[in-house]
Amino acid sequence: MTGYIFNNLHIYLFLALFLMCCGILGIVYRRTLIAMLICVELIMNGAGLNFVAINRFLYPDRVNGQVFTLFIMGIAAAETAIALAIIILIFRRFKNIEGDRLKEMKD
Amino acid sequence: MHLADVVFIIILLITMAGALITVLSGSIIYALMGLIATMFGIAGMYVYLNAPFIAMMQILIYVGAISILIAFAIMLAGPMFKRPKEWTKPVKFISGAIAAIVSFVLFFTVVMRTEWSGIKAAEANMTTKDIGRALFDRFMLPFELISLLIVVSIIGAIMLALYSRKEK
Numbered sequence: 001m002t003g004y005i006f007n008n009l010h011i012y013l014f015l016a017l018f019l020m021c022c023g024i025l026g027i028v029y030r031r032t033l034i035a036m037l038i039c040v041e042l043i044m045n046g047a048g049l050n051f052v053a054i055n056r057f058l059y060p061d062r063v064n065g066q067v068f069t070l071f072i073m074g075i076a077a078a079e080t081a082i083a084l085a086i087i088i089l090i091f092r093r094f095k096n097i098e099g100d101r102l103k104e105m106k107d
Numbered sequence: 108m109h110l111a112d113v114v115f116i117i118i119l120l121i122t123m124a125g126a127l128i129t130v131l132s133g134s135i136i137y138a139l140m141g142l143i144a145t146m147f148g149i150a151g152m153y154v155y156l157n158a159p160f161i162a163m164m165q166i167l168i169y170v171g172a173i174s175i176l177i178a179f180a181i182m183l184a185g186p187m188f189k190r191p192k193e194w195t196k197p198v199k200f201i202s203g204a205i206a207a208i209v210s211f212v213l214f215f216t217v218v219m220r221t222e223w224s225g226i227k228a229a230e231a232n233m234t235t236k237d238i239g240r241a242l243f244d245r246f247m248l249p250f251e252l253i254s255l256l257i258v259v260s261i262i263g264a265i266m267l268a269l270y271s272r273k274e275k
């Protein structure tokens with residue numbers, strides 16, 4: 001069973017690392033707030049993958065990593081709901097959702 | 108090379124291509140499509156990691172709920188054709204790439220230098236029953252707190268929408 005590629009811890013860790021780097025690049029590079037939020041979701045996916053991979057290979061007789069991945073999903077859902085509500089409000093007020101052009105707050 | 112390996116490499120490529128589309132595409136709806144591809148790929152990874160329940164939850168929550176939410180927000184935030192392209196200045200791309208590469212090298216070194224001495228044969232199969240038992244036994248308080256957090260965030264989103272409408 002050890003000859004398979006997918007039976008290797010490092011490939012999952014490097015995939016999660018790749019997702020995190022894509023997320024960092026996207027947060028800096030993208031123009032609109034929704035795209036930045038999408039990149040945050042990428043980072044959260046990578047974190048969940050890390051948890052499950054570590055759980056599978058290092059502690060296969062426990063379920064802590066999988067439970068934490070479920071928690072990450074719940075937190076991601078809550079965060080997305082709040083962030084999208086705020087983004088819609090920003091769009092109603094400023095008529096755009098570009099991160100560079102939000103320079104004033106409500107007085 | 109076994110068939111399982113071929114399928115795994117295909118899923119891996121789908122995931123990485125989805126992440127690259129998410130970051131580099133010019134339209135925000137393409138970015139969302141890339142995110143959905145990435146989420147499906149991660150669900151496949153969970154199946155390979157002996158966690159079918161997490162894979163199902165990934166598809167249900169991420170692909171089913173969060174991406175639909177983001178799609179609604181994209182549709183509510185103005186028409187597509189009026190929006191400029193997603194690409195910003197090249198300075199931003201270079202700085203973001205520097206940050207990404209630095210963090211990649213950093214964590215690559217950390218992963219390679221760590222001695223993963225505890226790698227076991229992993230023959231113990233943890234089923235969904237064990238997850239449910241852990242959720243309602245050891246992780247009772249965090250589970251309830253997560254549900255409270257989701258309720259609070261949903262109420263907060265509704266209140267934000269209501270008050271902004273009242274201002275007009």
